[in-house]
Amino acid sequence: MNALPGKLLEVFEEPACGKNQGKPEKERKQGCTKQLAPGAAAGGCAFDGAKIALQPITDAAHLVHGPIACEGNSWDNRHALSSGPTTYRTGFTTDISELDVIYGGEKRLYKAVKEIIDKYDPPAVFVYQTCVTAMIGDDIEAVCRAAGKKFNKPVIPVNSPGFAGIKNLGNKLGGEALLDYVIGTAEPDLSTPYDINIIGEYNLSGELWQVKPLLDAIGVRVLACISGDARYREVACSHRARAAMMVCSKAMINIARKMQERYQIPFFEGSFYGIGDMSESLREIARLLVERGAPPDIKDRAERLIESEEARAWARIEPYRQRLKGKKVLLITGGVKSWSVVAALQEAGMEIVGTSVKKSTKEDKDRIKEIMGDEAHMIDDMTPREMYKMLKEARADIMLSGGRSQFVALKAKMPWLDINQERHHAYAGYEGVVTLIEEIDRTLHNPVWDLVRARAPWEQHQRVPV
Amino acid sequence: MTQSATHVLDHFDLFRQPEYKEMLENKKKNFENAVPAEEVERIREWTKTGEYRDKNFAREALTINPAKACQPLGAVFAAVGFESTLPFVHGSQGCVAYYRSHFSRHFKEPTSCVSSSMTEDAAVFGGLNNMVDGLANAYSLYKPKMIAVSTTCMAEVIGDDLNAFIKGAKEKGSVPVEFNVPFAHTPAFVGSHITGYDNVMKGICEHFWDGKAGTAPKLERAPNEKINFIGGFDGYTVGNLREIKRIFGLMGLDYTILGDNSDVWDTPTDGEFRMYDGGTTLKEAAEALHAKASISMQEYCTEKTLAFVGGHGQEVLAFNHPVGVAATDRFLMEVARVTGKAIPEELAKERGRVVDAIADSSAHIHGKKFAIYGDPDLCLGLAGFLLELGAEPTHVLATNGSKAWAEKVRALLDSSPFGENCHVYAGKDLWHMRSLLFTEPVDFVIGNTYGKFLERDTGTPLIRIGFPIFDRHHHHRYPVWGYQGAMNVLVWILDKIFDEIDKHTMVASKTDFSFDIIR
Numbered sequence: 015m016n017a018l019p020g021k022l023l024e025v026f027e028e029p030a031c032g033k034n035q036g037k038p039e040k041e042r043k044q045g046c047t048k049q050l051a052p053g054a055a056a057g058g059c060a061f062d063g064a065k066i067a068l069q070p071i072t073d074a075a076h077l078v079h080g081p082i083a084c085e086g087n088s089w090d091n092r093h094a095l096s097s098g099p100t101t102y103r104t105g106f107t108t109d110i111s112e113l114d115v116i117y118g119g120e121k122r123l124y125k126a127v128k129e130i131i132d133k134y135d136p137p138a139v140f141v142y143q144t145c146v147t148a149m150i151g152d153d154i155e156a157v158c159r160a161a162g163k164k165f166n167k168p169v170i171p172v173n174s175p176g177f178a179g180i181k182n183l184g185n186k187l188g189g190e191a192l193l194d195y196v197i198g199t200a201e202p203d204l205s206t207p208y209d210i211n212i213i214g215e216y217n218l219s220g221e222l223w224q225v226k227p228l229l230d231a232i233g234v235r236v237l238a239c240i241s242g243d244a245r246y247r248e249v250a251c252s253h254r255a256r257a258a259m260m261v262c263s264k265a266m267i268n269i270a271r272k273m274q275e276r277y278q279i280p281f282f283e284g285s286f287y288g289i290g291d292m293s294e295s296l297r298e299i300a301r302l303l304v305e306r307g308a309p310p311d312i313k314d315r316a317e318r319l320i321e322s323e324e325a326r327a328w329a330r331i332e333p334y335r336q337r338l339k340g341k342k343v344l345l346i347t348g349g350v351k352s353w354s355v356v357a358a359l360q361e362a363g364m365e366i367v368g369t370s371v372k373k374s375t376k377e378d379k380d381r382i383k384e385i386m387g388d389e390a391h392m393i394d395d396m397t398p399r400e401m402y403k404m405l406k407e408a409r410a411d412i413m414l415s416g417g418r419s420q421f422v423a424l425k426a427k428m429p430w431l432d433i434n435q436e437r438h439h440a441y442a443g444y445e446g447v448v449t450l451i452e453e454i455d456r457t458l459h460n461p462v463w464d465l466v467r468a469r470a471p472w473e474q475h476q477r478v479p480v
Numbered sequence: 481m482t483q484s485a486t487h488v489l490d491h492f493d494l495f496r497q498p499e500y501k502e503m504l505e506n507k508k509k510n511f512e513n514a515v516p517a518e519e520v521e522r523i524r525e526w527t528k529t530g531e532y533r534d535k536n537f538a539r540e541a542l543t544i545n546p547a548k549a550c551q552p553l554g555a556v557f558a559a560v561g562f563e564s565t566l567p568f569v570h571g572s573q574g575c576v577a578y579y580r581s582h583f584s585r586h587f588k589e590p591t592s593c594v595s596s597s598m599t600e601d602a603a604v605f606g607g608l609n610n611m612v613d614g615l616a617n618a619y620s621l622y623k624p625k626m627i628a629v630s631t632t633c634m635a636e637v638i639g640d641d642l643n644a645f646i647k648g649a650k651e652k653g654s655v656p657v658e659f660n661v662p663f664a665h666t667p668a669f670v671g672s673h674i675t676g677y678d679n680v681m682k683g684i685c686e687h688f689w690d691g692k693a694g695t696a697p698k699l700e701r702a703p704n705e706k707i708n709f710i711g712g713f714d715g716y717t718v719g720n721l722r723e724i725k726r727i728f729g730l731m732g733l734d735y736t737i738l739g740d741n742s743d744v745w746d747t748p749t750d751g752e753f754r755m756y757d758g759g760t761t762l763k764e765a766a767e768a769l770h771a772k773a774s775i776s777m778q779e780y781c782t783e784k785t786l787a788f789v790g791g792h793g794q795e796v797l798a799f800n801h802p803v804g805v806a807a808t809d810r811f812l813m814e815v816a817r818v819t820g821k822a823i824p825e826e827l828a829k830e831r832g833r834v835v836d837a838i839a840d841s842s843a844h845i846h847g848k849k850f851a852i853y854g855d856p857d858l859c860l861g862l863a864g865f866l867l868e869l870g871a872e873p874t875h876v877l878a879t880n881g882s883k884a885w886a887e888k889v890r891a892l893l894d895s896s897p898f899g900e901n902c903h904v905y906a907g908k909d910l911w912h913m914r915s916l917l918f919t920e921p922v923d924f925v926i927g928n929t930y931g932k933f934l935e936r937d938t939g940t941p942l943i944r945i946g947f948p949i950f951d952r953h954h955h956h957r958y959p960v961w962g963y964q965g966a967m968n969v970l971v972w973i974l975d976k977i978f979d980e981i982d983k984h985t986m987v988a989s990k991t992d993f994s995f996d997i998i999r
Contacts, residue, residue: 095993220993424839438999453843461870461898462835462842470831471809472816472823 017155018148018173025186030271059176061144063184066092067265068140068172068191070216070241071249073099075136077106079123079154080144084176085109093438095220097243101136110147119152127161127169137246138168140191148175168246170195185265192240192249193272200250202237207308209237210299211258211279214266215286217242221442225286228323228443232315234299240269253277257302259284259295280305283377286442287450288358289327293320327444331362334451339363341458344404346370346393346415355414355433355450356385358441362451367410368393398422412458427466431457533915537908544911545930547853548880550668551676553579554713554781555630556593558680561739562765564756566624567593570611570640571632575668586715586948587745587956592755594618598634607635611645615661616654622755626762627655629663630680636667643693657695660762662687672880674781674855677713681739682785688766689792699769701793706734706771707819708794710785712778712801712857715928715947716960718746719968720777723959727812731821736764736771746957773818777801777811777961778857780885800888801857804865804966805835811961830963837967838869844977844999846870849922853877853913853931854946856885861960862926862945863889865969867896874902875916881906910934924976943976945969 058066061080065088069076078085085107096102108126110119127139139161143154154171162169174187202209210229215222222242229236238244238252253273258281260270270281280302284295300316341364345355356366368391371379382392393400398419405413405426412429413419423430431453433441441450483489494500508514526532552569556579559567569576576595583591596614598607611629618627629642642663650657664683666676691698709724711717721742728735743758760768768774774789776782779798790796795818802811808831816823849872852862856878863873876889886906893899905912910930917925917938925931925938928946935942944952945960955972959965978999985995 090997093994093996093998097993098989100989100992421840424836438996456846457843460842460846461868461896462839462846465805465835465868466839470823470828471813473828 018175018178021173021187021190022178022183025183025190025268028186028268028271030267058181058184059145060174060178060180060184060187061142061176062088063181063186063265064172064174064188064191065142065184066094066181066216067185067188068241069102070094070096071138071140071244071246072096072102073136074138074140074246075101075104075106075130075134076140076142077108077123077126077130078142078144079108079119079126079147079152080110080142081146082107082109084142084144092216093219094216094242095218095223097223099245101134104134106130108147115146115150118150119147120154120157123147123152123154123157124161127157128165131165131167138170138196140170140172142172143175145176148173148177168195168199168250182264186268189240189266189269193269196246196249197269197273198250198253198277200247202251202254205254206235207256207306208234208303208312209255210234210303211252211255211273211281212236212239212242213258213260213270213273213281215239215242215261219438219440221286221440221446224440224443224445225292228292228296228319229299231319232296232300232312234303234312240266253279255279256306256308257281257299259299261285287355287446289324289361289444289447290357292443292447293324296320323444327447330448331451334455335363337455338451338458340365341411341454342367342409343454344368344410344413344415346401346413346419355441356382358447358450359414359454360385361447362454364454367391368404402426412454414454424466427463429457429460429463527915528918530919533919536912536915539912543879543909545914545933546879546909547877547913547927547930548672548855549582550575550633550673551666551671551679552576552630552632552668553582554673554676554678555628555664555666555680556580556583556591557673557713557717557741558677558684558739559628559630560591560593560744561737561741561759562626562628562684563759563761564623564625565759566618566622566627566756568596568614568618568627568629569593569632570596570607570614570629570642570645571598571635573597575632575634582948583745585950587718588953589745589747590753590755591745592622594622595632596635603634603638606638607640608645608648611640612649612652612654614654615646615649619655619659624756626660626662628680628684629661630666630676630683631664632666633668636665636669646693660687660692663693674713674778674857674880677781678784681710681782682788684765685738685768685785685788688762689769699766702770703772703793704734704770705819706736706768707815708768708771708774708789709735709737710739710774710776710778710782711737712776712781713855713947714778714801714858715949716956716958716965718742719957719959720961720965723962723964727827727962728815730824730826731815731819733815733819733821736760736768738765738768738774773797775799775815775818778855780856780880780882799857800864801855801861801961802864803861803960803969804868805831805838805963806868807861807864808961808963808966827963834963834967834970837970841970841974842870844974847872848924848977849874851875851877851913851917851922851925851927851940853879853910853925853927856881858946860885860889860892862969863892863899863902865966867892867898869970869973870898872898872900872902874920874922875905875913876902877905877908877913877916879907879909914938924973924980926973941976941980943973945972 061084085105089105090103108119108122114122130139141154141158158169158171170191172188172191174184222239237255238248240249258270258279260281260283273279274281282298284298285291296316300313303312304310343359343364343366356369359366371392401422405423405428413423414431414433420430439449439453440446556567559565573595576593580591580593596607596610598610602610646661646663662684664679666679689699711721714720721737721740738760740758740760747754747757771794773795776786776798778801786796786798797814799811802808812823850866852859852873859876859878863876866873886904889904893902914934914937917940924943925934925940926943926945928948929950931942949955958968960969985991
C-alpha cells in the first residue's frame with residue numbers, strides 16, 4: 015500500500031547521478047543524501063522540497079494535507095513568479111486537528127479537494143503528504159484516486175512527507191509525482207521541431223522571463239518549463255518536446271533522465287547565469303534540436319544572437335570591471351549556482367575565494383574545478399561558525415548567499431548579497447549578469463559598511479566597564 | 481433623490497452620487513464660465529515644466545504654502561515646558577486659538593494658553609488694560625506658578641512695552657509682586673516659530689538669572705557639575721525628551737531639561753484633567769545658571785539663548801537635530817566629554833542594533849532620492865541620516881532657513897559622495913518644492929502633513945516626519961533622537977518604501993506578479 019519506500023529506493027539509485035553511482039552498493043542503499051545530524055542546524059525537509067518543486071505550476075491548486083505548520087510556514091514564501099494564474103499562491107491546507115489524528119484525516123482531505131474544485135475549479139489539484147498524516151496512515155494516493163474519479167479532474171498525490179529526508183530528496187519526489195501522474199497525460203495542439211523543455215527552472219524573481227526573449231529570438235519554443243511559470247497542461251504535454259535543458263541538476267535529474275528514457279528526449283545540463291554559460295546553453299539547445307531533425311539554420315540564428323548579446327553585455331559590465339577588479343567573493347549557495355555564478359563573477363574581474371558545494375553534485379564539483387582550477391576552495395558544509403570565522407578574518411570582501419546566511423555575514427561586518435530564492439532581482443541571461451554585477455557593486459559601495467566596520471567612537475579611547 | 485431622512489449620506493459618498501455628479505457638471509457647463517478643460521490641462525502640464533519653475537523661483541513678494549509658523553507658536557511651545565506655567569500671549573485672541581488647536585491636533589492633547597484678548601480700543605489706546613485684567617484673571621482662574629508672556633503682531637505693531645506693562649500690572653495688584661512673569665517680544669513678522677522658541681527660552685533664563693526684571697538681585701553663578709539640555713521646537717518632543725532622560729539616566733548624569741513639555745503633551749486618561757503636568761521646575765530653571773554647560777539639540781532654535789547662556793560663563797554646545805548613528809555618536813561623545821562620564825554598554829549595544837538594522841535593509845534605501853523640507857535643524861539631521869544610509873537628499877528646503885544654514889547644509893552635502901547632486905533651498909516654500917519635484921523628481925519626500933498636497937500633485941510618496949503632523953496619530957510619542965530614534969526613522973522610511981512597492985504590484989492579474997510576502 016505504501017509506495018514510499020520503493021520510491022525512495024528508486025530515487026536513491028538514480029543512474030544519471032554520477033555521485034550516487036560511484037558509491038558501493040551498500041552505501042547507496044542508505045540514500046544519496048547525507049543523513050541529518052540530530053542537533054545540528056539543518057535545511058528544509060522533503061515536504062518543503064516537493065512543494066517548492068511543484069508549486070510554480072501556477073494554475074493548479076496545491077493542497078497541503080497536514081497540520082497548519084506545513085502550509086502555514088511555507089505559504090507563498092518563494093518568488094516563483096507567474097505571468098498569469100495566481101491560484102498557486104493561495105494557501106490550501108486541511109489544517110488537521112487532534113480529532114483527525116485520532117480518527118484519520120482522509121475524509122477531511124477528500125472534502126477539501128471537493129471544496130477546492132467547487133470554488134476554484136483548477137485544472138488539477140496537487141495533494142501534499144506531511145509527517146503527521148503519513149504517520150497516522152492516511153492513504154493520500156487512494157483519496158486522490160477516488161477524488162480524481164469522482165470529480166473527473168487530475169488530483170495528484172505528492173508522497174513526500176517531511177521525515178522522508180532532506181529538501182533535495184523532496185525535490186526529486188515531487189518530480190516523481192509529475193512523472194507518475196502528469197507528464198504524458200495530454201497532447202499539445204501543435205508540435206514544432208523547435209519545442210524544448212526547461213527542467214529545474216523555477217522562474218524565481220522572473221528569471222525565466224530574462225531568458226525566454228532570447229529563445230523567442232532564435233525561434234525556440236518552450237513547450238514546458240518544469241516548473242517555473244508553468245501551466246498544468248504544459249507539463250502534461252511536455253513529453254512531446256524535442257530536447258530538454260536541465261537547469262538545476264540536483265533537484266530534477268530524475269525527470270530529465272526518465273523523460274529521455276521514456277520519450278527519447280535528449281537533455282543537457284546548462285546554466286543561465288553568466289555570459290559564457292548563457293551562450294553555451296543557447297548553442298546546446300540549438301545543437302540538440304538540430305540533432306533531433308530541426309533545420310540547421312537555427313544554429314546560425316543562435317550564433318548571431320550570441321555575438322550581439324555578448325558584445326552588449328560586455329559593454330555594460332565594462333564600467334564596473336575597474337571598480338570590482340580583485341574583489342574577493344565567498345559564494346555560499348548550492349547546486350548549479352556553485353559554478354555558474356563563479357563564471358559570471360570572474361567575468362567581472364572578481365576573485366572567488368571559496369564556493370560551497372554542500373548541495374552540489376559530482377558534476378557540479380568537476381565544473382568548479384574546471385573553472386577555478388585545482389586550487390578551487392570548495393567548502394563542503396560550512397557551519398555558521400566557520401563561515402563567521404572566515405568572514406571575520408576578511409578573507410572575502412563580499413559574501414553571496416541565501417537569506418539564512420545573510421545575518422551571519424552581517425555580524426562579521428561583511429557585505430552580503432542575496433542570490434537565493436528570496437532575492438528580488440533576476441540574475442539570469444545576459445540582462446541578469448549585468449544586474450548581478452550592478453547589485454554587487456551597489457552592495458560593496460553601500461556606505462553602511464563603513465558604519466558597520468567602524469567601532470563606536472568612544473571605544474577607540476576608552477574601555478567602558480559593563 | 482439620493483438623500484433620504486432614513487439614510488443620510490455624508491460627504492464621502494454624497495457627491496459621488498449620479499445626481500450630484502450631473503448637477504456639478506451642469507453647473508460647470510452652464511454657469512461657471514469655466515476655462516475649457518484642455519486649457520486647464522495645458523496649464524497644469526505647463527506648471528510641471530522648467531520654464532514654469534524659472535518663473536516660480538523668480539517670485540519676489542508672494543509666499544505660497546510656507547513651511548513655517550509664527551513666533552508666538554514657538555513661544556507657547558517653550559513656555560508649557562515649565563512647571564505649572566501658563567503661556568499668556570499679549571495680543572489678539574484669535575491667534576492664540578490657532579496655537580492651541582495647532583498643538584492639540586499634533587499632540588492629541590489639550591494645550592492651555594490664554595491671551596489678553598486685545599480688541600479695537602486696545603489697538604488704539606494700547607493694551608495696558610488688557611494686560612492688567614488678563615494677568616489678574618489668568619492668575620485667579622488657572623492658578624499657575626508662572627505666567628510666561630509673549631506677544632502677537634498686534635501688540636508689537638502698536639509697540640506695547642511688556643516690561644513696563646507687567647510692572648504696571650503688578651503695581652495694580654493683578655498678580656503678587658514676587659510672582660514670576662517672564663516675557664519675550666515675539667512678533668510673527670520676524671523670523672518663525674523657532675525664533676519665538678528662542679526668545680521665550682532666553683526670556684525665562686534671563687528672568688530667573690538676571691534679577692527678575694529688576695525686582696530681585698541677580699543670581700551669582702556658582703558652577704557645579706550639572707548640565708542643561710534644551711530640545712528646541714520639536715514635533716517629537718514627547719518621545720525625544722523621554723529618550724534623552726533615559727540616555728542621561730543610563731550615563732548617570734546630573735542634568736536639567738529646560739522646557740520639558742513631554743508630560744504636559746502626554747497626560748494619562750485617568751479621570752483627572754491636568755492643566756499643567758511635569759515640566760522644568762522654577763527652582764531648576766533658576767539653578768540652571770550654575771550648570772557647567774548647556775546643550776542645545778537645535779542650533780537654529782536657540783541662537784539667542786545660547787549666546788545668553790554662554791555670556792554667563794557656561795560652555796555651550798549646539799547640535800542640529802541629530803538623527804542617525806554618526807550624529808548620535810557625536811552627540812554622545814560630546815556629552816561624555818563635557819560631563820566626564822562614560823558611555824555605558826547598554827548604549828553601545830543599542831548602537832550595534834541600529835547599525836545591524838541599517839545593514840539589513842540598506843539595499844532598499846541605497847541610491848534612493850529624497851526631498852526634505854522642515855525646520856532648519858531637522859533638515860540637517862535628516863539629510864545627515866540619509867547620506868549615512870546611502871540615499872541622496874536631492875532637495876533640502878527650509879522656509880525659515882537662513883543663509884548660514886544653507887551653507888551648513890551645503891558643507892554637509894559636500895562631505896559625502898551621495899550629496900553630489902543635491903541642493904539646498906533657504907527661504908523657499910512648498911510651491912517652489914512643487915516645481916522641484918516636477919523638474920527634478922525624487923523617490924520620496926519627507927515633510928509634515930502639508931506635504932500631502934505635494935504627494936497628490938506630483939505623485940511623490942510622502943514620509944511624514946516633521947511638524948505639524950495632523951493626519952497621522954501618535955508619532956510624536958516616538959523618539960527620533962538617540963540610536964532608538966534612528967531606528968524609528970529608519971523604520972518609517974522603510975515602511976513607506978515597502979508600501980510603495982506593494983502599491984505598485986497589487987492590482988490583481990495586472991501588476992501582482994511581484995506582489996510578494998517577503999520584501
